[in-house]
Amino acid sequence: LAALLALSGCGGSSASSSPSADNPYGLIESGTIRVASLGDSKPYTFTDASGNFTGFDVELFKDVAHRAGVDNVVFTGQDFSGLLAAVANGQFDVGVAAIGITDKRKETVDFSDGYLAGYLTVITTKNSGINDADGLNGKRLGVVQGTLQEAYAVKNFTSAQLVRFPDNNTAISAVNSGSVDAHFLDYEAAKEYQEQFGLVSAADIPSFDAPAGFAIAKDKPAFKEALNKGLAEAMEDGTWKKLYEKWFPGSPMPEQYLPKAEQTSSP
Numbered sequence: 001l002a003a004l005l006a007l008s009g010c011g012g013s014s015a016s017s018s019p020s021a022d023n024p025y026g027l028i029e030s031g032t033i034r035v036a037s038l039g040d041s042k043p044y045t046f047t048d049a050s051g052n053f054t055g056f057d058v059e060l061f062k063d064v065a066h067r068a069g070v071d072n073v074v075f076t077g078q079d080f081s082g083l084l085a086a087v088a089n090g091q092f093d094v095g096v097a098a099i100g101i102t103d104k105r106k107e108t109v110d111f112s113d114g115y116l117a118g119y120l121t122v123i124t125t126k127n128s129g130i131n132d133a134d135g136l137n138g139k140r141l142g143v144v145q146g147t148l149q150e151a152y153a154v155k156n157f158t159s160a161q162l163v164r165f166p167d168n169n170t171a172i173s174a175v176n177s178g179s180v181d182a183h184f185l186d187y188e189a190a191k192e193y194q195e196q197f198g199l200v201s202a203a204d205i206p207s208f209d210a211p212a213g214f215a216i217a218k219d220k221p222a223f224k225e226a227l228n229k230g231l232a233e234a235m236e237d238g239t240w241k242k243l244y245e246k247w248f249p250g251s252p253m254p255e256q257y258l259p260k261a262e263q264t265s266s267p
């Protein structure tokens with residue numbers, strides 16, 4: 001009966017599956033990867049006009065999943081604050097959303113190798129008078145709950161009044177309506193919102209010590225290994241570079257993810 005239930009895909013709750021011979025990656029449903037992602041972090045992960053998930057992280061993950069032998073990849077939008085817990089408790093097989101790898105987060109989930117290192121950016125309206133981090137003193141600063149931006153702001157922007165939002169869209173609406181003075185988000189997403197709403201950048205904080213990785217539940221070594229192998233292949237054959245140029249045109253290209261032959265020998 002259990003086999004029939006498993007085959008029918010309605011094998012009861014979505015408790016995370018443990019790896020087995022016919023499901024080596026321990027997927028909720030063998031042959032399908034269920035991904036928790038975000039709809040409003042363009043160009044990393046976002047939903048296009050037809051509601052399909054796309055962006056750098058989405059396309060890179062689908063390429064890596066293909067190399068791991070899985071082409072049925074289903075994306076679902078989540079609030080960032082609940083995303084890692086949803087992966088840890090087996091509601092999703094993986095989290096893909098420019099998620100920085102940190103020791104704190106490794107208490108909840110495991111991560112693939114890093115695949116993108118960049119900046120955290122404060123954006124604001126043109127006439128806000130906020131031109132750098134010090135300009136945030138006494139101001140209302142938006143952060144998305146659970147992000148590195150929140151953790152960084154709590155520690156470093158102690159004179160700003162933090163306002164927590166579930167996602168970037170609500171935070172940007174608050175900037176545009178004047179209910180917060182600035183928002184703190186990822187560099188490339190900030191660029192998109194600057195173009196869309198005529199906002200300006202006030203500060204770029206490097207986050208190279210927390211490169212983005214694919215978040216998976218712990219104790220899935222075969223899944224983690226397959227993702228890392230696929231990532232390494234995608235970097236070595238230039239797929240990573242092609243996607244980076246497609247989604248982040250004009251941005252400085254971090255060297256560590258390029259084909260070995262294109263990496264200038266480190267000093």
Ligand SMILES: NC(=O)CC[C@H](NC[C@@]1(O)OC[C@@H](O)[C@@H](O)[C@@H]1O)C(=O)O
Binds near residue numbers: 119147
């Ligand atoms: N999608 C989100 O809102 C994630 C926000 C935030 N991203 C940080 C980050 O992973 O973004 C991609 C790269 O720039 C990484 O260096 C950076 O730590 C975080 O992990 O908390």
